[in-house]
Amino acid sequence: MTIEEVKAKSAEPKEKVKKAAKPSELSADAATAMMIERSREMGVETIFDRAASMKPCNIGVQGTCCKNCSQGPCRLPLTKDVEQGGEDTRKGLCGATASTIAARNFARMVAAGAAAHSDHGRGVAETFLAAARKETHDYKIKDTKKLLEIAPDFDVEITVEGEGGEVLQRDIDEIAVEVGEKALAQWGQQEGEVCTAKRAPKPLYENWKRLGVVPRGIDREIVEIMHRTHIGVDQDYENLISQSTRAAIGDGWGGSMIATDLQDVLFGCPYPVKSSANLGVLKEDHVNLVIHGHEPLLSEMIVTAAEMPEMVEYARQKGANGIQLSGICCTANEILMRHGVPLAGNFLQQELAIVTGAVDAMVVDVQCIMENIANVAECFHTKIITTNPKARIASGHTIHIEFDEHTAFEDAKKIVITAIDNFPNRNKEVIIPKLSSPLIAGFSYEAINYHLGGTFRGSYTPLNDNIINGRIRGIGGVVGCNNARTMHDEGHLTVVKELIKNDVIVLTTGCNAIACAKAGLLTPESAGVYCGPGLAEVCETVGIPPVLHMGSCVDNSRILMAATEVVKAGGLGKTIADLPAAGSAPEWMSEKAISIGHYFVVSGVYTVFGVTLPVSGSPVFEDYLYNKLEGIYGGMWDLEADPIKHAQKMIAHINKKRNALGLDKRRERVLMDMAARQKLEAA
Numbered sequence: 001m002t003i004e005e006v007k008a009k010s011a012e013p014k015e016k017v018k019k020a021a022k023p024s025e026l027s028a029d030a031a032t033a034m035m036i037e038r039s040r041e042m043g044v045e046t047i048f049d050r051a052a053s054m055k056p057c058n059i060g061v062q063g064t065c066c067k068n069c070s071q072g073p074c075r076l077p078l079t080k081d082v083e084q085g086g087e088d089t090r091k092g093l094c095g096a097t098a099s100t101i102a103a104r105n106f107a108r109m110v111a112a113g114a115a116a117h118s119d120h121g122r123g124v125a126e127t128f129l130a131a132a133r134k135e136t137h138d139y140k141i142k143d144t145k146k147l148l149e150i151a152p153d154f155d156v157e158i159t160v161e162g163e164g165g166e167v168l169q170r171d172i173d174e175i176a177v178e179v180g181e182k183a184l185a186q187w188g189q190q191e192g193e194v195c196t197a198k199r200a201p202k203p204l205y206e207n208w209k210r211l212g213v214v215p216r217g218i219d220r221e222i223v224e225i226m227h228r229t230h231i232g233v234d235q236d237y238e239n240l241i242s243q244s245t246r247a248a249i250g251d252g253w254g255g256s257m258i259a260t261d262l263q264d265v266l267f268g269c270p271y272p273v274k275s276s277a278n279l280g281v282l283k284e285d286h287v288n289l290v291i292h293g294h295e296p297l298l299s300e301m302i303v304t305a306a307e308m309p310e311m312v313e314y315a316r317q318k319g320a321n322g323i324q325l326s327g328i329c330c331t332a333n334e335i336l337m338r339h340g341v342p343l344a345g346n347f348l349q350q351e352l353a354i355v356t357g358a359v360d361a362m363v364v365d366v367q368c369i370m371e372n373i374a375n376v377a378e379c380f381h382t383k384i385i386t387t388n389p390k391a392r393i394a395s396g397h398t399i400h401i402e403f404d405e406h407t408a409f410e411d412a413k414k415i416v417i418t419a420i421d422n423f424p425n426r427n428k429e430v431i432i433p434k435l436s437s438p439l440i441a442g443f444s445y446e447a448i449n450y451h452l453g454g455t456f457r458g459s460y461t462p463l464n465d466n467i468i469n470g471r472i473r474g475i476g477g478v479v480g481c482n483n484a485r486t487m488h489d490e491g492h493l494t495v496v497k498e499l500i501k502n503d504v505i506v507l508t509t510g511c512n513a514i515a516c517a518k519a520g521l522l523t524p525e526s527a528g529v530y531c532g533p534g535l536a537e538v539c540e541t542v543g544i545p546p547v548l549h550m551g552s553c554v555d556n557s558r559i560l561m562a563a564t565e566v567v568k569a570g571g572l573g574k575t576i577a578d579l580p581a582a583g584s585a586p587e588w589m590s591e592k593a594i595s596i597g598h599y600f601v602v603s604g605v606y607t608v609f610g611v612t613l614p615v616s617g618s619p620v621f622e623d624y625l626y627n628k629l630e631g632i633y634g635g636m637w638d639l640e641a642d643p644i645k646h647a648q649k650m651i652a653h654i655n656k657k658r659n660a661l662g663l664d665k666r667r668e669r670v671l672m673d674m675a676a677r678q679k680l681e682a683a
């Protein structure tokens with residue numbers, strides 16, 4: 001951001017606050033706008049109101065405020081002189097430069113993001129091991145096919161030698177226990193390599209090895225960032241980023257990937273499933289239990305508990321016609337992918353779900369849970385139930401029912417009963433926007449394989465063929481949060497629509513997936529409406545939506561695996577950086593998004609973020625991320641707040657890669673063929 005832009009930004013808010021006050025200008029989603037209106041009528045304050053009354057700090061926004069010791073905070077805003085290329089003499093008390101401060105702050109965001117995903121993964125690994133050792137009866141190893149597929153990556157034998165020397169399948173429980181132990185060991189490992197990093201295409205892995213950034217252990221790399229960013233340790237932004245890379249790989253190709261793998265083995269690998277999305281999935285005459293957060297461990301049990309006939313009967317006794325489960329954020333994505341449980345909304349809709357007056361209980365686990373839901377719930381009858389010892393809310397108005405993997409099903413039943421018991425306590429008029437859209441989700445990378453290639457010859461070859469022949473221009477991974485500093489869902493939808501209009505197939509996760517779901521983009525029918533002719537043709541032939549929902553935020557690891565499969569299928573280069581592909585997080589806000597962005601970049605993906613990136617205060621560091629990284633990893637960061645330009649930058653990169661692969665000519669020919677055909681038809 002230039003000084004002029006920063007100044008213009010700080011001059012404009014008053015105007016903007018007034019202008020932004022209209023609900024229809026705060027969200028691209030009509031149901032959300034309606035509920036903002038409703039919250040204001042009722043005098044219930046939400047994040048949309050707070051965003052208007054509190055401006056972000058304009059030094060923090062640049063990434064150049066350091067509070068790593070008590071001599072600070074040292075604030076180093078960009079000066080006009082530096083902006084115009086003058087000598088940069090800015091220093092903190094200890095002498096830390098703007099580049100060091102911005103890089104340290106960036107590294108700490110990676111550490112926090114990688115920690116969040118990976119600690120989630122650790123919890124899954126612990127439950128997995130308890131299930132494998134039969135210490136809990138609530139969880140069972142469900143997907144033995146996937147277990148056998150992943151076992152070799154953990155160096156676990158899946159066969160044994162029989163007495164006569166014949167090869168026999170090893171006992172499945174034994175395999176599961178060993179996979180669980182080896183998986184859990186990846187966190188505390190001090191030497192060697194996180195074993196799943198080897199899944200990356202060989203040239204990528206070899207490059208990481210050469211650069212010394214293959215993670216040794218998941219936790220170790222995160223701790224090392226915290227050490228290196230302490231006052232007076234690592235004061236070289238390139239060196240700080242190289243450690244950020246090691247921690248981010250430990251997330252995407254480690255903690256997150258293992259979380260996804262083990263969740264699939266425990267709960268089943270997702271396959272296409274129908275459902276619906278938006279606040280309209282709440283039912284006035286049902287007990288509404290909303291599940292919010294990120295971990296599927298408890299919510300899997302809640303799904304089963306809520307379906308029990310005795311629970312439904314109990315709900316009837318309390319005057320309800322049944323129990324409606326729905327979800328917010330990534331826990332929602334998890335239980336949607338495997339059970340078709342509908343999505344109530346994404347990050348910025350959590351308070352608004354409660355404002356409907358119809359939510360009898362909102363059960364939360366970890367991450368992206370706004371503290372203010374407790375205040376909103378206080379204005380209604382809604383019970384907020386915290387469940388994780390790591391994530392409590394200091395409000396007298398929440399209840400805590402702690403999840404324990406050994407008593408998970410009992411805990412889940414308690415939660416369902418609490419929701420049912422609360423149904424008769426509704427004390428405000430119920431207003432549910434009558435808006436929801438149908439959707440198809442469940443596109444694990446295995447499901448894409450199956451869908452494109454058929455049961456017996458599942459492969460990514462048909463996808464590659466269509467990229468090579470130009471019907472599909474390339475692949476866009478569009479993911480990430482909502483951000484109250486920008487219009488809700490608007491960036492997501494504009495970027496995705498622009499991509500599919502230009503024949504770029506979109507892989508989505510997280511809150512972008514929910515935004516797309518609400519807008520009807522997760523249906524095969526949307527292809528005919530929004531896609532360019534090539535992508536529309538492929539979607540219609542195969543019967544898939546142009547936007548494939550691959551799951552929650554930890555499931556961004558599925559995108560890495562899909563990209564790896566595309567490389568393996570051949571014809572599109574030797575590594576992920578060769579692919580006509582690009583990544584995007586149009587409305588990011590969480591530290592997890594920075595970790596995800598960074599592992600995409602160092603895996604070779606050009607990755608564009610929307611809204612803002614806290615690096616603009618250091619032009620040197622910014623240039624390193626936006627330009628220099630490409631020469632090291634093949635991928636680089638970029639920032640583009642305008643969603644159309646954002647998508648166009650991705651398309652330009654995809655075209656550049658097509659060009660390098662020699663595919664540009666073929667695409668032109670296909671387009672000419674199409675035009676020629678239309679001309680013929682018109683004649």
Ligand code: XCC
Nearest residue numbers: 330368480481510511553
């Ligand atoms: Fe959404 Fe995953 Fe972002 Fe949170 S972080 S706001 S995508 S729920 Ni993953």
Ligand code: SF4
Nearest residue numbers: 066069072074092094
């Ligand atoms: Fe200031 Fe250095 Fe302390 Fe940061 S570490 S607050 S730059 S003195």
